[in-house]
Amino acid sequence: MAALSLGRRSASTLATDLLRYMIPRHYHRHLQTSTQTPAKVTDFAFAFDIDGVLLRSSNPLPRAHKTLSYLQKQRIPFILLTNGGGKSETERAEELSQCLKVLLDVSMFVQSHTPFTELVDEYKDKRILVTGGDGDKCRRVAENYGFTNVLTPADLITAFPALWPFASPQNYESYARPIPNRRLSDREYNPRSNDNTIKIDAVFIFNDPRDWALDTQIILDLLLSQSGHLGSLSPKNGNTSLPNNGYQQDGQPPLYFSNPDLLWASAYHLPRLGQGGYKAAFEGVWKAVTGGAKLEKSVFGKPYQGTFAFAEKRLQSHRHALIGSGRSKIGTEGLKRVYMVGDNPESDILGANDYQSASGSTWQSILVRSGVYSGGEPAHKPKVVVEDVWDAVQWGLEKEGWS
Amino acid sequence: MAALSLGRRSASTLATDLLRYMIPRHYHRHLQTSTQTPAKVTDFAFAFDIDGVLLRSSNPLPRAHKTLSYLQKQRIPFILLTNGGGKSETERAEELSQCLKVLLDVSMFVQSHTPFTELVDEYKDKRILVTGGDGDKCRRVAENYGFTNVLTPADLITAFPALWPFASPQNYESYARPIPNRRLSDREYNPRSNDNTIKIDAVFIFNDPRDWALDTQIILDLLLSQSGHLGSLSPKNGNTSLPNNGYQQDGQPPLYFSNPDLLWASAYHLPRLGQGGYKAAFEGVWKAVTGGAKLEKSVFGKPYQGTFAFAEKRLQSHRHALIGSGRSKIGTEGLKRVYMVGDNPESDILGANDYQSASGSTWQSILVRSGVYSGGEPAHKPKVVVEDVWDAVQWGLEKEGWS
Numbered sequence: 077m078a079a080l081s082l083g084r085r086s087a088s089t090l091a092t093d094l095l096r097y098m099i100p101r102h103y104h105r106h107l108q109t110s111t112q113t114p115a116k117v118t119d120f121a122f123a124f125d126i127d128g129v130l131l132r133s134s135n136p137l138p139r140a141h142k143t144l145s146y147l148q149k150q151r152i153p154f155i156l157l158t159n160g161g162g163k164s165e166t167e168r169a170e171e172l173s174q175c176l177k178v179l180l181d182v183s184m185f186v187q188s189h190t191p192f193t194e195l196v197d198e199y200k201d202k203r204i205l206v207t208g209g210d211g212d213k214c215r216r217v218a219e220n221y222g223f224t225n226v227l228t229p230a231d232l233i234t235a236f237p238a239l240w241p242f243a244s245p246q247n248y249e250s251y252a253r254p255i256p257n258r259r260l261s262d263r264e265y266n267p268r269s270n271d272n273t274i275k276i277d278a279v280f281i282f283n284d285p286r287d288w289a290l291d292t293q294i295i296l297d298l299l300l301s302q303s304g305h306l307g308s309l310s311p312k313n314g315n316t317s318l319p320n321n322g323y324q325q326d327g328q329p330p331l332y333f334s335n336p337d338l339l340w341a342s343a344y345h346l347p348r349l350g351q352g353g354y355k356a357a358f359e360g361v362w363k364a365v366t367g368g369a370k371l372e373k374s375v376f377g378k379p380y381q382g383t384f385a386f387a388e389k390r391l392q393s394h395r396h397a398l399i400g401s402g403r404s405k406i407g408t409e410g411l412k413r414v415y416m417v418g419d420n421p422e423s424d425i426l427g428a429n430d431y432q433s434a435s436g437s438t439w440q441s442i443l444v445r446s447g448v449y450s451g452g453e454p455a456h457k458p459k460v461v462v463e464d465v466w467d468a469v470q471w472g473l474e475k476e477g478w479s
Numbered sequence: 480m481a482a483l484s485l486g487r488r489s490a491s492t493l494a495t496d497l498l499r500y501m502i503p504r505h506y507h508r509h510l511q512t513s514t515q516t517p518a519k520v521t522d523f524a525f526a527f528d529i530d531g532v533l534l535r536s537s538n539p540l541p542r543a544h545k546t547l548s549y550l551q552k553q554r555i556p557f558i559l560l561t562n563g564g565g566k567s568e569t570e571r572a573e574e575l576s577q578c579l580k581v582l583l584d585v586s587m588f589v590q591s592h593t594p595f596t597e598l599v600d601e602y603k604d605k606r607i608l609v610t611g612g613d614g615d616k617c618r619r620v621a622e623n624y625g626f627t628n629v630l631t632p633a634d635l636i637t638a639f640p641a642l643w644p645f646a647s648p649q650n651y652e653s654y655a656r657p658i659p660n661r662r663l664s665d666r667e668y669n670p671r672s673n674d675n676t677i678k679i680d681a682v683f684i685f686n687d688p689r690d691w692a693l694d695t696q697i698i699l700d701l702l703l704s705q706s707g708h709l710g711s712l713s714p715k716n717g718n719t720s721l722p723n724n725g726y727q728q729d730g731q732p733p734l735y736f737s738n739p740d741l742l743w744a745s746a747y748h749l750p751r752l753g754q755g756g757y758k759a760a761f762e763g764v765w766k767a768v769t770g771g772a773k774l775e776k777s778v779f780g781k782p783y784q785g786t787f788a789f790a791e792k793r794l795q796s797h798r799h800a801l802i803g804s805g806r807s808k809i810g811t812e813g814l815k816r817v818y819m820v821g822d823n824p825e826s827d828i829l830g831a832n833d834y835q836s837a838s839g840s841t842w843q844s845i846l847v848r849s850g851v852y853s854g855g856e857p858a859h860k861p862k863v864v865v866e867d868v869w870d871a872v873q874w875g876l877e878k879e880g881w882s
Contacts, residue, residue, distance in 0.1 A: 133644070238747040241536070242689050247650060286645050288691035292760065293752055309749060338767055344641040346712060349696055353764055357695065360763020361756055364741055 117398045120413040120476055121153040121391045122469060123428075123439075125378075126172070127160055128419030128447015129465050133343035136176050137446050139466035144178040147469065150478075153395040156180065157387045157416075159335040159350075159377040159423055161187040162209035162283035164217050184394060186387050188335035188351075188377040189217065189282045195332075196222040203227060205276045205298070205329070207291050208283030208351065212251040217282060227276065229287065229294050231255060232306070239306075240293045247287075276304040279331045284351045291354075292361055295331065299362075299371075303327035313366075323369040335377040337423055341447040352422075378418075379427030388414065388433060414439045415472040417465055419447025421454035429456060440475075442468040520801045523816040523879055524556040524794045525872060526831075526842075528781075529575070530563055531822030531850015532868050536746035539579050540849050542869035547581040550872065556798040559583065560790045560819075562738040562753075562780045562826055564590040565612035565686035567620050587797060589790050591738035591754075591780040592620065592685045598735075599625040606630060608679045608701070608732070610694050611686030611754065615654040620685060630679065632690065632697050634658060635709070642709075643696045650690075679707045682734045687754045694757075695764055698734065702765075702774075706730035716769070726772040738780040740826055744850040755825075781821075782830030791817065791836060817842045818875040820868055822850025824857035832859060843878075845871040 124130060130140040147154050156172070163171075169182040203225040206218045218226045230248035233239055235255050245252075255274060276298055285291045294306075302308040303326065315322035338352035355375075362371045377383055392411055416439055418424020428441035443449055443458035444465060454461070462468050527533060533543040550557050559575070566574075572585040606628040609621045621629045633651035636642055638658050648655075658677060679701050688694045697709075705711040706729065718725035741755035758778075765774045780786055795814050819842055821827020831844035846852055846861035847868060857864070865871050 238745065241745045241747070241751060242687060244650070244689075247647070284645060286647075286692065288695070288760065289689065289752075289757070292691070292756070296752070297749065307748070342641065342644045344644070345710070346700065348644060349692075349699070349764065352767070353695070354692070356763045356767035357691065357760035358763070360759045360761070360766070361752065363763070364755070364759035 116151070117395060118150075118152050118476070118478075119411060120415070120472070121155070121395060121411055122147065122472060123155050123157045123387055123391065123414055123416045124465065125416075125418035125420065125424050125447075126156055126158040128341040128449075129417055129444055129468075130156075130172075130176060132341055132447070134175065135343075137464060139464055141176050141178060143465045143469050144176060144180075148178065151398050153391055153398055153411075155184050155186065155387055155391050155394060157186050157378065157383070159188040159337045159340075159420075161189045161334055162213055162217075164220055165190060183390060186383070186390060188383075189214075189280075191376045191383060191386060192218070192280060192282070192332065192334065193221045195278070199223060199278055201225075202277035203275065204278045204280055205229070205232075205294070206280050206282055207295075208281050208285050208334075210286070212253075214282035215251075218280065225256070227255065227274075228252070229290050232274070232294055233290060236306075239297070240290050243287075243290050274306045276306060276329050278329045281331075281333045281351065281354070283334065285354045288354055288357055292358055295358065296361060296365065299324060299328050299331065300365075301326075301328055304329040320372070321366065321369050323366050324372045331371075331373040333373060333375045333377075336375050336379070337377070337420060339420075339448050341419060347448045347450075378420075378423035379425075379430065381431060384427055384431040384439070385434065388435065388437060392435070410435065411437050413437060413476075415442055415468070416440065417442045417444060417468040419444050419449050421449060421456040421458070425454065425458045426456040429458075440472070442471060444468055519554070520798060521553075521555050521879070521881075522814060523818070523875070524558070524798065524814055525550065525875065526558050526560045526790055526794065526817055526819045527868065528819075528821035528823065528827050528850075529559055529561040531744035531852075532820055532847055532871075533559075533575075533579060535744055535850070537578070538746075540867060542867055544579050544581060546868045546872050547579060547583075551581065554801050556794055556801055556814075558587050558589065558790055558794050558797065560589050560781065560786070562591040562740045562743075562823075564592045564737055565616055565620075567623055568593060586793060589786070589793060591786075592617075592683075594779045594786060594789060595621070595683060595685070595735065595737065596624045598681070602626060602681055604628075605680035606678065607681045607683055608632070608635075608697070609683050609685055610698075611684050611688050611737075613689070615656075617685035618654075621683065628659070630658065630677075631655070632693050635677070635697055636693055639709075642700070643693050646690075646693050677709045679709060679732050681732045684734075684736045684754065684757070686737065688757045691757055691760055695761055698761065699764060699768065702727060702731050702734065703768075704729075704731055707732040723775075724769065724772050726769050727775045734774075734776040736776060736778045736780075739778050739782070740780070740823060742823075742851050744822060750851045750853075781823075781826035782828075782833065784834060787830055787834040787842070788837065791838065791840060795838070813838065814840050816840060816879075818845055818871070819843065820845045820847060820871040822847050822852050824852060824859040824861070828857065828861045829859040832861075843875070845874060847871055 130137060165182050165185050165187060169180050169185045173180045204223055205227050206215050207229050208214050212228050215226050215228050230252040233243045234245055234248055234252035237245055279295055279298060297306060298304055300309055300313055302310045310326035312318055312322035312326045318325050333351060333355055335351040337350035339347035340350040342348045359371055395411055414437055416424055416428035421443060425441040425443055428439040431439050441458040443454060443461045446464045460471055462471055533540060568585050568588050568590060572583050572588045576583045607626055609618050609629050610632050611617050615631050618629050618631050633655040636646045637648055637651055637655040640648055682698055682701060700709060701707055703712055703716055705713045713729035715721055715725035715729045721728050736758055738754040740753035742750035743753040745751045762774055798814055817840055819827055819831035824846060828844040828846055831842040834842050844861040846857060846864045849867045863874055865874055
């Protein structure tokens, strides 16, 4: 479960490239207007998961405001690193600022799909399928990132209702769009009996899919197709003389997941299935249909190295800004230690434990009981288990000899 | 994939019990009013799959009418044996009679969920969850079978919206019902933080689920619960000192699938995922959540022995009625051979090949190209591959020396 899976890019390239797309727009506005001017900037920092650490189902957890306010007052750098998503970073940062009554800049906010910005150049002139999230919010996030030709399963089922006989097209009416920009490549392939010659160049799961059945059928079709031509079927499928028995050997679109979390803490008292649940369902279907072929895919989000590398660069920028806006130069020697506070052993704890920093910082994992973790031996061992985010920060500060 | 999986009942008990519930109402009405009186009744018969053999996406296939008319005229017994479902047998038989322009009695019609009638006695005073199919048609089929306390996922998500945060309750408004008949057992368990103390005694997948995500979360919850109390979590889960690591060891409701078909032939030119696709998705999630525990379940429908045994008894009854309504007693020595005509190697061909008849008949499998099978080496080898249902019958008649 812990394998690094960042597809075609190395983790270090990813982190560097990501920064190009994430230009902080209102960076540190709140620091410059702050009247607080504490004495120093620390060489340690915190990274917080959001759901189960600061919020539970959109409601602030008891000591979340107190914790973040304290850190801001003390000029201790922190970042929010979530496997959540489904909205733009700006929208989410504003909501969270309001909810927690702490002013949070968009640059302090890394969502599961933020790393997809790195792939904009690669797919700039290509057509991608985006799924997950409410309505077509994720399509709009993708367009905001710079993708120019974005389809959703809703568009496809509206254009080709026979694709999935059990769909309810009226559920998609309000946001389905006509297929735009038919291209030369759309006409190159001549499928047997219909006109859905749409070529898809990549599949991005931005957020938890809502209609698992429709999404599974469409993504399956694309992964079994010739070069992503919807309605085609690769003759290589099942050819045992080819690698992976011929599956995904015929120019099919790459498949990107943004978030591997199997479970997450919602308003319900038991953990609910997350995007990792959908991934497991898709893998079950893939196994049955292919007779056990490997599913080639790229998975972003915690616990993967690239996401942590990106988060670390953000923390470094944030820390430099804190130094620049303060009166003291103490701490310019660099970021040494990061405390990752999370509720999910599979993403937060594993990710922090395994992370190899290119700049030499060490990450320590702190597991809280306020979210999805419900006691017992966690699947991945944190440095410490504490009650909530306040206790987590107190533990970190004690380790730092902070008074 | 071929393992017999009929849960708590043996196949022979199943076939006998089933007949008690399936009293033909208008049995052989069409024969008694027929003016045709051929000379003999054969000691062989045919069993036809429907989708991909007689119909394709509700449209009759070219020589389907001709084939069935011919057999009726020749007084050759046949039965329709489908892994389809989602409607009552009466409704489906009437539709098919109209569509194929051949008068078909309800008794000649075995759907995937017809065997569930056998379980009515066991769950008469208990509460079952029924899913699959359009709206709540399958709830009404179940009630028609004699189940008295039937819930659907729509009822549960409407009563407890937090169960699945990504549901759209408005999609279920038109057919969700309030939870009826709260029972003593509902109040025995006190879950941590809400009042959804509903006890479910069995889960029946009658037909292809439409909302895979909702159904998966609810069925998963029940299979991880204490004794089927929704909202509870069995402390035995994950206990490695227990069988199956403690999973499904705490009185959880049994899970019944009606149809294992992974793929089926619809109006689309490529096969679409069937109920077996949902089963594979659920198994993927189950594997991820339990860390690889076995999923205890019962699967009905072709290719399983019990379904074929039930079909054979129907054929025998049908044949006796044909003899009784004819002028000749030729052929009373019994049914000797059955030709199973299907488009699906996994269900029709495998099932006929593996079937062990208690009455000593032999079944021969005929694969047609008019449905889901698209050429190549089939996963299970039939006696013969032919173009369509007419050719299949001609092949059988030739083997019989029929002129």
